Amino acid sequence: MFRIILTKIAAGLLTTLGVSIVIFLGTNALPGDAAQIRLGQAATEDSLRALREELGLNLPLYQQYFRWLFNFLQGEFGTSLASGNVTIAQLISDRYENTLIVSTLTAMIGVPISVGLGIMAAMFPGTIYDRFLTLGSVTLVAAPEFFTATLMVLFVVFFLGIGNAVVVGSIEDKNLAELITHFILPIATLCLVIAAQLIRMTRAAVLNVMNSPYIEMAILKGIPRRRVVMRHALLNAIGPIVNVIAINLAYVVTGVIVIEVYFGYAGLATLIVQGVQTRDYILIQTLGMIFCATYVILMMIADLASILSNPRLRHPK
Amino acid sequence: MSNNENNEDKHYVAPFSKEVSFDELQDAPPSGKFRLSITGKLGVIVVAFWLFIAIFGQFLAPYEENDLPFPDDYSEFQKPRPGAWLGTDVDDRDILSRIMYGAGRTIGISLAGVLIAYVIGVTLGIGSSIAGSRIDQVLTQFFNILLAIPTIMFGLVVVAAVGSSIPVLIITAGAIFSPVVFRLSRALGMEIMVMDFVEAAKVRGEGYRWIIFKEIWPNAAMPLISDFGLRFIYVILFVSSLSFLGLGVQPPLADWGSMVRENLGALQYGESVIPILAPAIAIASLTVAINLIVDDVSAHAGGKLSGRL
Numbered sequence: 307m308f309r310i311i312l313t314k315i316a317a318g319l320l321t322t323l324g325v326s327i328v329i330f331l332g333t334n335a336l337p338g339d340a341a342q343i344r345l346g347q348a349a350t351e352d353s354l355r356a357l358r359e360e361l362g363l364n365l366p367l368y369q370q371y372f373r374w375l376f377n378f379l380q381g382e383f384g385t386s387l388a389s390g391n392v393t394i395a396q397l398i399s400d401r402y403e404n405t406l407i408v409s410t411l412t413a414m415i416g417v418p419i420s421v422g423l424g425i426m427a428a429m430f431p432g433t434i435y436d437r438f439l440t441l442g443s444v445t446l447v448a449a450p451e452f453f454t455a456t457l458m459v460l461f462v463v464f465f466l467g468i469g470n471a472v473v474v475g476s477i478e479d480k481n482l483a484e485l486i487t488h489f490i491l492p493i494a495t496l497c498l499v500i501a502a503q504l505i506r507m508t509r510a511a512v513l514n515v516m517n518s519p520y521i522e523m524a525i526l527k528g529i530p531r532r533r534v535v536m537r538h539a540l541l542n543a544i545g546p547i548v549n550v551i552a553i554n555l556a557y558v559v560t561g562v563i564v565i566e567v568y569f570g571y572a573g574l575a576t577l578i579v580q581g582v583q584t585r586d587y588i589l590i591q592t593l594g595m596i597f598c599a600t601y602v603i604l605m606m607i608a609d610l611a612s613i614l615s616n617p618r619l620r621h622p623k
Numbered sequence: 624m625s626n627n628e629n630n631e632d633k634h635y636v637a638p639f640s641k642e643v644s645f646d647e648l649q650d651a652p653p654s655g656k657f658r659l660s661i662t663g664k665l666g667v668i669v670v671a672f673w674l675f676i677a678i679f680g681q682f683l684a685p686y687e688e689n690d691l692p693f694p695d696d697y698s699e700f701q702k703p704r705p706g707a708w709l710g711t712d713v714d715d716r717d718i719l720s721r722i723m724y725g726a727g728r729t730i731g732i733s734l735a736g737v738l739i740a741y742v743i744g745v746t747l748g749i750g751s752s753i754a755g756s757r758i759d760q761v762l763t764q765f766f767n768i769l770l771a772i773p774t775i776m777f778g779l780v781v782v783a784a785v786g787s788s789i790p791v792l793i794i795t796a797g798a799i800f801s802p803v804v805f806r807l808s809r810a811l812g813m814e815i816m817v818m819d820f821v822e823a824a825k826v827r828g829e830g831y832r833w834i835i836f837k838e839i840w841p842n843a844a845m846p847l848i849s850d851f852g853l854r855f856i857y858v859i860l861f862v863s864s865l866s867f868l869g870l871g872v873q874p875p876l877a878d879w880g881s882m883v884r885e886n887l888g889a890l891q892y893g894e895s896v897i898p899i900l901a902p903a904i905a906i907a908s909l910t911v912a913i914n915l916i917v918d919d920v921s922a923h924a925g926g927k928l929s930g931r932l
Contacts, residue, residue, distance in 0.1 A: 324771070582783040
């Protein structure tokens with residue numbers, strides 16, 4: 307069993323390494339290097355050469371890559387190209403809180419509710435409740451995030467009269483009520499976005515188990531439906547469900563980009579969009595790596611979870 | 624299954640009993656004609672409507688996309704009224720016209736992107752399922768790395784590197800979504816390649832062309848078609864998300880995603896929220912409608928699409 311886990315982890319690390327190469331090469335294709343951008347109009351041949359030497363840009367590409375990777379792993383991300391002499395670490399530490407709070411709270415609130423709803427839908431397939439949920443999630447799963455966000459704004463701000471359509475100010479010195487109005491819209495929207503996926507996939511996972519012969523046996527024995535689901539089906543569905551959860555958490559990492567821009571609050575996602583607009587490729591490299599690594603790790607957890615929870619995969623023949 | 628075995632038993636005991644008909648066999652293609660459910664029909668109507676607008680919208684639109692038809696009352700985010708049936712946007716342009724112009728752009732870019740993804744993905748996928756281990760391993764590893772990058776992040780890096788224009792958007796979308804298509808068509812190809820009828824064809828001495836077009840393609844078509852619908856949805860969402868972030872179709876060109884971005888201010892100080900709601904609804908109605916059709920098609924194809932991935 308350890309061998310399987312180790313190979314999975316090794317595969318995840320290798321993928322991350324591959325992703326880092328893609329990101330490094332992609333951002334290196336940008337016209338102009340860091341020395342040119344930083345010196346701008348004032349660049350002379352000599353000053354350019356000096357700065358390139360200092361930044362290590364005269365080294366061969368593969369050496370630059372390893373240097374960059376090594377620095378990245380040590381948390382030395384370099385200095386931003388667009389915003390003067392601010393270090394990337396500084397920019398990130400100013401912003402990361404918002405992104406972290408929103409995605410963590412989304413996971414903590416959205417996941418249990420949607421998994422519960424999905425199991426309920428699988429428990430009573432074909433009922434009005436199930437159809438309502440299925441139709442709702444079919445609609446939301448295909449709709450863009452900003453559509454869901456607009457619906458949430460219409461409902462929460464215009465109908466309920468809570469909060470503001472645009473999130474303003476920092477979270478410091480705000481009391482609980484103010485914090486709730488600060489975060490309610492982005493979190494509620496993201497919850498809705500992942501709920502659509504989660505409900506559908508959880509329902510499918512449980513229904514898949516419900517179709518197996520031993521469940522048929524249990525039903526024929528006359529066990530009440532709720533007990534069949536809770537005791538017989540659910541235990542075997544845990545693996546797929548955990549898998550589904552991890553996949554959707556990985557989805558939050560990307561979904562948060564649109565949501566942050568929509569509600570205009572300062573987080574890591576708005577930072578990377580800003581980086582693309584100002585062509586600050588050091589910023590893009592760093593944040594791209596952070597987002598992609600999180601994504602890969604979550605996908606790896608999804609993989610591991612489905613192996614660990616399934617005895618047949620845990621002890622392959 | 625039990626039905627099938629019964630038939631074979633009867634066949635054995637009494638050779639004159641009725642023949643086993645083709646569609647009772649286990650591997651038979653889905654029986655009956657393909658019928659759409661009510662929601663599926665609704666989906667077809669909506670998709671047909673948007674395709675019509677995408678092609679003819681710019682000729683039917685009341686104004687040009689960047690016209691300022693109401694010079695007298697210059698103000699942003701006006702409510703709907705006669706002449707401007709969906710109101711006006713942040714620059715006092717007619718929203719209805721912009722949506723009709725944007726339809727062609729949003730749908731055209733996405734369709735071209737998904738077609739490119741399909742040409743790359745299916746060719747390489749089916750190819751590598753036939754070609755055998757060495758090439759197959761290299762391609763699979765390569766595409767697995769691309770799959771590990773979130774689509775929007777990939778788009779951001781590309782746009783940062785080469786800037787945003789419509790051809791770049793199309794090619795980027797094609798490149799980003801080809802790994803998924805590759806994976807699906809490779810899995811389908813692998814599954815079909817080990818079937819008995821392919822073995823039979825090989826033994827018969829058929830060439831690769833026959834095996835690809837007469838053996839693999841007919842069996843892979845249905846799942847691929849319903850996946851095409853799904854992929855189309857994701858490409859539409861990708862392109863409009865990128866436009867929404869300001870990195871896709873650039874103003875003043877109208878596109879549904881960038882219209883949402885331009886008019887975000889309407890939420891705070893607009894007289895109506897239609898400027899932002901209308902393009903969002905346009906995208907959502909199109910993608911949801913495609914999804915409804917896909918649901919029908921994949922149910923018809925056996926609904927095992929997700930199991931194949």
